[in-house]
Amino acid sequence: ARLEEAVKKTVAENPVVIYSKTWCSYSMEVKALFKRMGVDAHVIELDQLGSQGPQLQKVLERLTGQFTVPNVFIGGKHIGGCTDTVKLWHDGKLAPMLSELNIS
Amino acid sequence: ARLEEAVKKTVAENPVVIYSKTWCSYSMEVKALFKRMGVDAHVIELDQLGSQGPQLQKVLERLTGQFTVPNVFIGGKHIGGCTDTVKLWHDGKLAPMLSELNIS
Numbered sequence: 001a002r003l004e005e006a007v008k009k010t011v012a013e014n015p016v017v018i019y020s021k022t023w024c025s026y027s028m029e030v031k032a033l034f035k036r037m038g039v040d041a042h043v044i045e046l047d048q049l050g051s052q053g054p055q056l057q058k059v060l061e062r063l064t065g066q067f068t069v070p071n072v073f074i075g076g077k078h079i080g081g082c083t084d085t086v087k088l089w090h091d092g093k094l095a096p097m098l099s100e101l102n103i104s
Numbered sequence: 105a106r107l108e109e110a111v112k113k114t115v116a117e118n119p120v121v122i123y124s125k126t127w128c129s130y131s132m133e134v135k136a137l138f139k140r141m142g143v144d145a146h147v148i149e150l151d152q153l154g155s156q157g158p159q160l161q162k163v164l165e166r167l168t169g170q171f172t173v174p175n176v177f178i179g180g181k182h183i184g185g186c187t188d189t190v191k192l193w194h195d196g197k198l199a200p201m202l203s204e205l206n207i208s
């Protein structure tokens with residue numbers, strides 16, 4: 001419950017949150033997309049947290065149904081992975097979503 | 105030297121070789137590309153080999169300058185990673201390369 005509370009707090013307090021792994025190219029792609037859009041995402045590198053990393057992945061799976069990285073939240077809402085985020089951008093929906101939330 | 109010989113033998117004996125990691129989406133993309141082209145690539149999953157996995161990655165780095173996965177060879181020649189292979193396909197160069205070697 002402690003880790004679950006931590007995730008809920010993190011996604012509530014930061015407009016854009018990415019749970020990532022440093023050496024994963026899909027995670028790099030999502031981080032680069034937000035950077036290009038001028039958004040300063042809050043990034044948590046799961047492979048830099050020792051045993052807490054896999055534990056956080058399990059908590060994310062319980063909360064969102066998604067175990068994989070990258071795991072993206074915008075305005076507290078679960079978006080999904082890299083393909084989901086890139087599709088939102090490709091469909092012209094990402095920029096409006098961010099500006100509605102005064103994120104970029 | 106033993107592992108180096110093993111890599112050299114593997115890439116010499118198999119028309120298309122992919123050093124991969126099972127949970128890596130870039131590796132999945134390259135495997136799927138060859139499958140769509142009807143090519144039966146020889147796939148080595150580095151995360152299924154215990155301590156030999158990281159050792160093989162270091163050998164690949166020594167032989168090719170590339171530590172990352174996927175690491176792709178065609179006709180014994182080092183091609184590169186996912187972006188390199190997809191670019192060859194995109195530029196219309198992958199199919200001719202394979203048919204020249206009677207691979208597909």
Ligand SMILES: N[C@@H](CCC(=O)N[C@@H](CS)C(=O)NCC(=O)O)C(=O)O
Pocket residue numbers: 024025026027067068069070080081082083084127128129130
């Ligand atoms: N379609 C998903 C794929 C996500 C995916 O499979 N991620 C891989 C890494 S690229 C993963 O998390 N594998 C399990 C793990 O690393 O623990 C996305 O676009 O994010």
Ligand SMILES: N[C@@H](CCC(=O)N[C@@H](CS)C(=O)NCC(=O)O)C(=O)O
Pocket residue numbers: 023024025026128129130131171172173174184185186187188
């Ligand atoms: N541009 C390269 C990127 C390769 C890359 O960075 N691969 C990552 C996994 S997606 C990697 O091997 N990271 C280090 C490791 O996993 O040991 C490609 O297209 O293959």
Ligand code: FES
Pocket residue numbers: 023024025026027127128129130131
């Ligand atoms: S680990 Fe390769 S794309 Fe994520």
